[in-house]
Amino acid sequence: MKNNSLFFSLLICVLCCGQVAAQTGVVSGTVSSADDGSMLVGVNIVVKNTDTGTTTNENGAFVLEGVSANDVLVFSYIGYETAEVAVSGRAVIEVTLVSTVIAGEDVVVIGYGTQSRRDVTGAISSLKEGSFTKGATTDLQSLLQARVPGVVVTANNGDIGSEPRIRIRGGTSINASNNPMIVIDGVPINNSSALPGGFTTGAGAGADGTMDNPLGMLNPNDIASIDILKDAASSAIYGARGGNGVILITTKEGRPGELSLTYSASTSSSSITKKLDLMDAAEFKSYASSIGVDIDDGGANTDWQDEILRSAVSTNHNISFSAGTQQTQYRASISYLDQQGILLNSERQRISTRLNVRHTMLDNKLKLSLKVSPSFSNRNNTPYNQGAGYFGGVFTNVLKFNPTYPVKNADGSYYEYATTTIRNPVALLNEISDVGENLRVLTSATAEYELISGLRAKVTLGLDRESYNRNIYEPNSLPYAASIGGQAAVQNTQRKNDHFNTTLNYSNSSLNVLAGYEFQEFTNSGFGATTKGFVTDAWLYNNMGGATDFTTAPYSFKNQNRLVSFFGRVAYNMGGNLNVMATLRREGSSRFGVDNKWGVFPSASVGFRVTDDIKLRASYGVTGNQEIGNYRSLVTLGSGANAVIGGQLLAGVAANQLANPDLKWETTSDINFGVDFALMDNKITGSVDMYSKTTEDMLVEVNVPQPAVVTTKLDNVGSVENSGLEFFINSVNMSTKDMSWNTSFNFSTNKNNVVSLGKDVEYIVTGQVGGAGLSGVQSAIIKPGEAFGTFFGYELSGYDADGQEILSTDGGPLGDGRRILGSPHPDYTFGMTNQINFGSFDFSFYIWSVQGNKILNNTRLEYQRPSNPFNNINLFSETADDVNAGLGAEAAVALTDKFIEDGSFIRLQNVTIGYTLKTDQFKNLRFYLSADNLLTLTDYSGFDPEVSTISGLAEGIDYTNYPKAKTISFGINVGL
Amino acid sequence: MLKNNRIIRFSIPSVFILLYSWSCTDLVELPYDLVTPDNFYNTEGELTAAVVPVYNGLAQAQWGDYIHLQSVSADDIVVPTRGGDWDDGGTWRALQLHSWDATLSFVGGGWSGAFGAVAKANSTLDALAMAEQTDLVKTYTAETKILRGLYYWWLIDLYGAVPLVTVSETDPDNPPSGTPRAEVFDWIVDEINAALPDLEETHSSGSHGRITKGAANTLLATLYLNAKVYTGTAMWSECKAACDAVMTSGVYDLMPTVMDVFAFENEGPANTEYILTLAHLPLDGVTSFRHMATLHYNNIPASPWNGFSVLTDFYNSYESTDARLEQILEGQSYVLFGSAAGDSAFDRQGNPLSFTVEFPLVDANESAGPRILKWPIDPNMTGWFSGADYAIFRYSHVLLMKAEAEFNLSGGGLVELNQVHTRAGLDALTSIDSDAILAERGHELLWEGFRRQDLIRHGKFLDAWTHKDASDGDHRVLFPIPQSQLDANPNLVQNPGY
Secondary structure, X not given: OOXXXXXXXXXXXXXXXXXXXXXXXXXXXXXXXXOOOOEOOOOEEEEOOOOOEEEOOOOOEEEEEOOOOXXXXXXXXXXXXXXXXXXXXXXXXXXXXXXXXXXXOOEEEOOOOEEEHHHOOOOEEEEEHHHOOOOOOOOHHHHHOOOOOOEEEEEOOOOOOEOEEEEEOOOOOOOOOOOOEEEEOOEEOOOOOOOOOOOOOOOOOOOOOXXXXXXXXXXXXXXXXXXXXXOHHHHHHHHHHOOOOEEEEEEOOOOOEEEEEEEEEEEEEEEEOOOOOEOOHHHHHHHHHHOOOOOOOOOOOOOHHHHHEOOXXXXXXXXXXXXXXXXXXXXXXXEEEEEEOOEOOOEEEEEEEEEEEEEEEOOOOEEEEEEEEEEEEEEEOOOOOOOOOOOOOHHHHHHHOOOOOOOEOOOXXXXXXXXXXXXXXXXXXXXXXXXXXXXXXXXXXXXXXXXXXXXXXEEEEEEEEEEEEEEEEEOOOOHHHHOOOOEEEEEEEEEEEEEEEEEEEEEOOOEXXXXXXXXXXXXXXXXXXXXXXXXXOOOOOOOHHHOOEOOOOOEEEEEEEEEEEEEEEEEEEOOOOEEEEEEEEEEEEOOOOHHHOEEEEEEEEEEEEEEOOEEEEEEEEEEEEOOOOOOOOOOOEEEOOOEEEOOEEEOOEEEOOOOOOOOOOEEEEEEEEEEEEEEOOOOEEEEEEEEEEEXXXXXXXXXOOOOOOOOEEEEEEEEEEEEEEEEEEEEEEEEOOOEEEEEEEEEEEEEEEEEEOOOOOOOEEEEEOOOOOOOOOEEEEEOOOOOOOEEEEEOEEEEOOOOOEEEOOOEOOOOEOOEEEEOOOOOEEEEEEEEEEEOOEEEEEEEEEEXXXXXXXXXXXXXXXXXXXXXXXXXXXXHHHHHHOOOOOOOOOOOEHHHXXXXXXXXXXXXXXXXXXXXXXXXXXEEEEEEEEEEEEEOOOOOOOOOOOOEOOEOOEEOOOOOOEEEEEEEEEEEO | OOOOOHHHHHHHHHHHHHHHHOOOOOOOOOOOOOEOHHHOOOXXXXXXXXXXXXXXXXXXXXXXXXXXXXXXXXXXXXXXXXXXXXXXXXXXXXXXXXXXXXXXXXXXXXXXXXXXXXXXXHHHHXXXXXXXXXXXXXXHHHHHHHHHHHHHHHHHHHHOOEOOOOOOOOXXXXXXXXXXXXXXXXXXXXXXXXXXXXXXXXXXXXXXXXXXXHHHHHHHHHHHHOHHHHHOOXXXXXXXXXXXXXXXXXXXXXXXXXXXXXXXXXXOOOOOOEEEEEEOOOOOOOOEOHHHHHOOOOOOOOOOOOOOEEOHHHHHOOOOOOHHHHHEEOEEOEOOOOOOOOOEOEOOOOOEOEEEOOOOOOOEOOOEOOEEOOOXXXXXXXXXXXXXXXXXEEHHHHHHHHHXXXXXXXXXXXXXXXXXXXXXXXXXXXXXXHHHHHHHHHHHOOOOOOHHHHHHHOOOOXXXXXXXXXXXXXXXHOOXXXXXXXXXXXXXXXXXXX
């Protein structure tokens, strides 16, 4: 498969030398690499259409007997283009083979195959290992951040191992997922976290909020390339799952030749970038007395932020070794990551292993591959509940806690409020045990056989298995937990993902035709139990039977969905300058309604090479989004509506969903125009893309006429548009023997616009604001003409004589005075990378900027409230200014434009300086110093503008979030 | 290596061809932890499980948008805005000050909550009709019909004309229009009368929490009590007859003292005054919310929400010797549960907690407002979950309806009125009038969901009280039809004035 479309770039260089022999019989010679002239060991040589053959020895030399003058020799070698050389009567033949990857054009992974970059007709961005950041990287997504135009990766918070948000060319959906599809080595994986939930609000508050990264098991050092299918023409081959773009991850393989061993290690130190300006003890007392509150003075001056934060130390070790013969290659790796978060007791460990093996046999006709990657990780979850919960987690309590209170009493116990609603955040971090244990194994096995010349059949079997345990204990040492006698939870989630596909592929120098079938089944199941009332905290969650209160119901669940698809692709080079491609996928999903089980997703694209340096591309495609959850089209009866009758608790079972036999995928059609250019002898290369995509049949929860068992049903009625411009340029500013300097720059803009929510829905309000007294206050509106999750609220014009806020009273989308206050989506984003090599030094830095987005600073909304001292709750220092400006001390503070802040920033994302020591003992020995998130220029007043607390369908809300850290790393790379 | 095995060479393509020929295209969705109507409603247990959710709808009478609409819009209960606490976008103030519109969340929730229960009743009745008609199935059918009637009573009381739908499926392209209020009223009355013979009479442990003849007759009496509001025609003699049916059944009686009515130890069959009980257990989903809604954070360890309070004017309308004042916390407050029970309670600044009678609607502080401790603290409370039962209908409500009916028929009713009045430790009244009946109902049935109805029936709902000005129009006696429903159902017509 890998070679299918490489005929275009095939450069065979055959050097003929030596005299012409009169008779044949024995042919000898050497085979070397065109890249560096090195001799190639184990190259397979056969006389075409015979069984006669041999391989090169350790010096790259070969001797082949019984060759006649008219024979053709076939030289094949993994990682190199196959060469056919006519003997033409010669006795000595020297051949150089051209690498498939390094020389010539890039190879792009396009889904079920590869293509030369030169022939690409869609909008596909690629990142190769060589261009990855040179610093210390622990997660896949950070490789992508700010590097690819049209791909916006946002860390939702600063928690270690938490899930960033990836958006490719904007969001297309309200009720289905906006996450791109992730395919690793040809196997689509389950791309949502399996971490079971924690305790929510109520007596056992605080443990929830963790957003575990579903790709957290991947070791970035194992990744060879990341290819991103951005336009629908490229992603349509993935049909009903391609609607949000596709990220194709290819892992590193072994190569023939001698053993190679690499070791890399880094150690990092992280610390907070910025603290919030809360009142200290003196300010708090002074402010409280100014508004007539006689505050309970604990006599201390505690900076609660300092008490929960720390300088975190992380270490990372990677070892990989690879080797191979011409027939068999392998690469094995193991990495160990021990990462601390900047909050006390926030940490994770990960051991990620991978073994990739390839084997070729039967005259290279049969190619086998097995890739196995088990990974094991543990994490101490931090109880930083961000939701609308009244009690909140660590940050809520840091913000609330009276700064005159000490952390601990004289006797060493934690200082606590008399009420259990406010909780000592240091005690929460130290006393709650909340441990996640993940085991995930990704396996893919492929077999490919060349039936006749150019016609290959391939079978891929993929297995993705995941088990996630989460154990939580909230001990009696916490007063709120003591009121229920401590509580323990043990939970487990199991994920099964079985994938099978088979393809038949024919290729020659101008035509590449693919046909395939794919089957995939996802099964999720799990169970959990909670017990309360423990006589001792010593058992933690390890002896749940030791409890006295078994009233919390245990749970278990199981659900499943299945996809079946038939697909095909034709790529044709119509004589040099013109490339065309068309794909078609017919896909069925068990999730869809009985009347709409199957969808058809076509695409067509064309590339025209105006000159050798300028290529124009145009594409059109249709993709779907089937991430709507399971069983959504059926009438289902659910449990939970119970009642107590005759003194007995009776279980009720009632319909909890209305039928929709027409339920189907969301459909996105996309037009993309692009230009690829290469100027000044390829010193400057780049591309510009323009796109416009329209999503129709968007799923909207539609109100149903009553009486009905539920108030809404999911219906394919909405429409949204995304359009944008992307620009990428790479410039080799300098390239001499001693010094090179490379700059790449990317820029993208995307405009999201809701077209329709169906005839019955005028608007959707969402984005529940967090905090006491803010129940039911929504911050975002989705309505035609605006972007997803546009903020809305009152405009504040001052304070009246009673100290109440003067708010806009009428007008706005709902006619109630709440106005549109801005979009959480950026106007544009850009990234710039500079890589400078000077002698033995390397220096790189990259800058990321997001411009024009708004953030709702929900934390300020709640903790800039002047009345907080009445409730013995701390607040921001700036509140004193508001009160001086006329805000009444007991006035309620509404959601106004005051709390919608500009989220624009320019960030020095990474700076790395490295030194490579030249020695004979090592192939490579490099030391580096690297800094992440060193400097951010922004007007945003919260911890960090790169933030999002998930609240309904809204983005860009910052509420009691885990703050981001800056990280300094020292590392070493060793190659043997 | 190159010595080829021709069998392998031949067989490998065959394997690939074989794999191509195998292709699964089965896309049937297999539920594992769900059931669908096709595989349910077969056994008696499953039929019971189908009736239970219809009962579950009653929980809205204790906590939910229904009870908030019925109580916070009246002159007895208020949720003051305490600093930023309970601001909640001004929704609680909108209810109290009669400034709601069709988008207020309570208005939407009251509609969908009651109609959701109606829809469940309709599905359950379908399933029961398919089942073998045993005595149990007949009783279940009767109970479900009474419950559906009760939910329709809520709907016509709140919204006036509402779609009357008694089947489980309607035409999505032509959704039902509103049925005139009087027509729905007549239908409910007919439903009750038809179902009555199949209901149980007794109030035993087995029927605790269930619809009995007594509950059905009380519902009937309550409908007749408000007949003039619903239909334009008073039906006092029918009201009296329905009350008599309850009173002569021999099943119910007043408990000796006010505190006995709600005492935790009297829950169950021992409580002769509870006619329709919403029974609770200290478990999630079947718990009482009342203690959490009103008590101060520091009153009990579970840290209640410090919300609902009694309005100043209403509190002051009690006679000082009224035993029912013991159900209202005012002044110095104490810890009510846990190891510190009986100790003085403190506010969050550490000052003694003392609930004040006078307080503003906004900018109220954490100790503002008398609190209601009518339903007891469950001694077996786990976390905040309480098993304190709640009565949807009590016998004193029947006596007071009887008094009001007698008064309107003949100027009588003093006997029944005094039964309730003197039970509260007060001297017997010597005369009866409309205001005395309204006041007695107010004090007796505080936060039991009748106050808005009573004020409307007595023509006082639009008046000014503590913080509220006179309402801005007669239309406030009905809530608007929720905007979301007007959007979804073009056949609905908004109530006048909205």
